[in-house]
Amino acid sequence: MSAALRKYILTGLLVWLPLAVTVWVLTSVVGLLDGIFAWLVVAAQTVLPASLKPALTQLREIQGLSVIVMVLALLLTGLAVTNIAGQWIVTQSNRVFSNIPIVKSIYNSVKQVSDTLFSSSGQAFRHAVLVQYPRQGSWTIAFVTGKPGGEVGDHLPGDMLTVYVPTTPNPTSGFMLIVPRAEVVELAMSVDEALKYVISMGVVSPPSAPKIHS
Template identity: 35%
Template sequence: MSHRLRAYFLTGIVIAGPLAITAYITWWFINLVDGWVKPFVPARYLPETYLDFPIPGFGLIVALFGLTLLGFLTANLVGRSMLDFGEMLLGRMPVVRGLYRSVKQIFETVFSQSGTSFRTVGLVQFPTKGMWSIVFMSTPPTGEMAERLPGPDEHVAVFLPCTPNPTTGFFFYLPRKEVIELSISVEDGAKLIMSAGLIQPEGQKRLAGLAAEAKRPGLAPRTSITPVREQG
């Protein structure tokens, strides 16, 4: 009986833990956007002006509607002309123009529907021969960068994230033949990096199987998950 209770308790943690953390982060994000947007909305348009309690998410809805409307207005000729004029003014500011162009290029790359950045996970020998690290493959170099790289081999840009914070790391070019492409998704690769190898792609499927098994009546879930090591 104690073994079954312990197994059910661990299964409950596996199921409830991610749900609780996701709900907390979602609630925090909603309140954050509300705090940014609501001060710009006139009080007569706020629901809490007429109700005895605030409506969470109202600021998020206003932000989504405003961003969609902004994209619609800039899609026509008049809106595009106004945007070009504003970018021309920013281009005349010595410090602001460099910052704006860099941030704009990053956003265009990340949110581009036709972009190919960070869609492939690979392995490279880093920091020394015989030590393999996970990288995210980006677009190949173009223009002067491609001409200046030595050797006849095709090069590729890769980003090597750090553990446990994948937003920091190293960016470099190397021959494509030195990268071993993996069939796992970028999301699975990021989980593998953030967990320092504890959450393997196969292990994530086993976690899902554990949660499904716990829902089956009359069966006691397994208490441990044997990680599957990557070959090579």
């Protein structure tokens, strides 16, 4: 294969690969939501009157309706919990799930992580840093998730940070490290830019931070 032909093929691949992966991910997510929605419709058909079953069956066959239902459910839930009655219901639900054996360990763990990640006042994943991993002199991008606390923090000397080191090209898996703050190099790049750098295996480099002249 000539160099020119190989170049054109690679160029075409770079154009189509991001689009193909994006379509595949979105299709997988919509398919998963459609499956959950279909299961809920079947469950509703066993409870609701028989006169509503044909309408529910038609709803189940509408592709992508689950996405609209999910967005509306999230919106209505967010609106509901902004008042006193909604907050009371959420509190009681948390209390019920927190008292069920086995379920409480899963529910509380997921709730703590989600509250930390999505809280507007939290610091998790707010900025990217450089840390030496897996050995001295070898650097990688990490995301600050907070400071070690509790018993772990009591056993660690000095000012420490908890960071998450993502794997590439799949940043959803990774490693949690506790490192001295003095050994962490803060980056000016945004979290999105850092994730692109990780996912692309270093191919998509973010722009250099502007230098401050004294």
